[in-house]
Amino acid sequence: MNNLKVLKFGGTSLRTRYDKEKIRKVIAKEHEKENNLLIVVSAIGRLGDPYSTDTLLRHIKYSDISTREVALISSCGEVISSVILSSFLNEHGFKAIALTGREAGIITSNSHLDSHIINIDGKKIENLLSKGYIPIISGFQGNTKDGDITLLSRGGSDVTAAALSSFFNANQLDIYTDVPGIMTTDPKILQSAKTLKSLDYNLALKIANSGGKVIHPEAIRWAKKNNVIIKIKTLKGEKETTIGQHSDTNLKPGEIVCITTNDMDAIRQKVTIIGKDLNKNKELHSYILYYDMNIQSLSFFQDKVELILPKNSVNKCLKLFHDNFT
Numbered sequence: 001m002n003n004l005k006v007l008k009f010g011g012t013s014l015r016t017r018y019d020k021e022k023i024r025k026v027i028a029k030e031h032e033k034e035n036n037l038l039i040v041v042s043a044i045g046r047l048g049d050p051y052s053t054d055t056l057l058r059h060i061k062y063s064d065i066s067t068r069e070v071a072l073i074s075s076c077g078e079v080i081s082s083v084i085l086s087s088f089l090n091e092h093g094f095k096a097i098a099l100t101g102r103e104a105g106i107i108t109s110n111s112h113l114d115s116h117i118i119n120i121d122g123k124k125i126e127n128l129l130s131k132g133y134i135p136i137i138s139g140f141q142g143n144t145k146d147g148d149i150t151l152l153s154r155g156g157s158d159v160t161a162a163a164l165s166s167f168f169n170a171n172q173l174d175i176y177t178d179v180p181g182i183m184t185t186d187p188k189i190l191q192s193a194k195t196l197k198s199l200d201y202n203l204a205l206k207i208a209n210s211g212g213k214v215i216h217p218e219a220i221r222w223a224k225k226n227n228v229i230i231k232i233k234t235l236k237g238e239k240e241t242t243i244g245q246h247s248d249t250n251l252k253p254g255e256i257v258c259i260t261t262n263d264m265d266a267i268r269q270k271v272t273i274i275g276k277d278l279n280k281n282k283e284l285h286s287y288i289l290y291y292d293m294n295i296q297s298l299s300f301f302q303d304k305v306e307l308i309l310p311k312n313s314v315n316k317c318l319k320l321f322h323d324n325f326t
């Protein structure tokens with residue numbers, strides 16, 4: 001479809017009236033530039049906020065209900081969010097309309113909690129766009145062919161947005177979140193983290209697959225399929241990351257681009273150092289060998305090093321590698 005842009009607003013960008021005002025301004029600006037806009041939203045906020053995914057999940061006991069029902073209650077957060085944003089935009093003179101994943105034509109595989117999009121029936125969205133509407137689509141959810149509600153796994157609104165971008169040949173997908181792009185490490189753990197200006201799909205995928213939670217790996221796969229440019233940014237409009245076919249981040253042998261962390265269990269975390277030809281980085285080898293970090297397991301690959309550590313050693317390890325090598 002010509003002149004289509006997709007905007008995705010994550011749960012962390014939808015919390016306050018101030019966020020919604022910013023979103024309104026972004027949509028107004030984009031609407032002026034592009035003829036067609038699709039908006040994808042996540043559930044509002046995080047645990048403790050009334051309709052966030054984790055808050056909704058606190059109301060149930062997994063042992064007592066089926067995965068179908070877990071998907072059903074979880075999907076409510078995105079539906080509430082899409083109606084609230086649609087109502088806010090209509091109040092401000094836009095012609096917006098909220099859609100569930102099903103109404104948006106998202107058809108998925110049968111797994112209730114981590115399904116994959118297998119098809120999109122785009123008729124309803126096309127019809128609404130032709131009538132001048134801005135569809136506000138509930139992310140994270142789809143429907144099986146039999147009509148069960150499914151989830152695209154945690155963080156799956158990115159997948160909704162990227163799959164729609166790819167299906168409708170969007171020019172670009174803008175993902176709004178609470179950090180200015182994919183950074184050299186999680187800025188909530190290390191303040192010295194820096195934004196990576198541009199990444200090609202493969203490098204972005206490596207980071208996402210290793211736990212760089214800011215974007216879902218499946219979203220990068222969808223974007224790559226149809227060369228959709230992704231920009232990850234904040235509503236404040238500071239720095240941003242562009243993901244596309246080409247990258248300014250041309251890594252030299254031995255160079256490190258990003259360090260991610262992942263929970264293994266209650267007491268251990270995996271730290272993944274991502275880069276190029278890391279076996280050629282002698283200094284990195286000696287840091288790993290000589291610094292006391294309580295490393296419990298170490299795996300060396302060409303483009304990444306994985307360390308498993310007790311949680312209380314992770315910050316020290318992250319700071320050491322991040323501040324000396326990125």
Ligand SMILES: Nc1ncnc2c1ncn2[C@@H]1O[C@H](COP(=O)(O)OP(=O)(O)O)[C@@H](O)[C@H]1O
Nearest residue numbers: 010011012177179182183185186188212213214
């Ligand atoms: N390398 C990284 N770069 C940026 N953010 C990261 C990275 N690794 C983890 N994060 C985390 O990802 C979070 C954004 O993703 P998420 O919580 O899913 O937001 P949203 O609700 O907007 O989708 C950030 O708040 C940050 O803590």
Ligand SMILES: N[C@@H](CC(=O)OP(=O)(O)O)C(=O)O
Nearest residue numbers: 010011042053154155156157
């Ligand atoms: N609300 C879902 C889906 C999602 O993508 O959320 P967010 O965009 O806020 O990470 C989740 O928490 O998993």
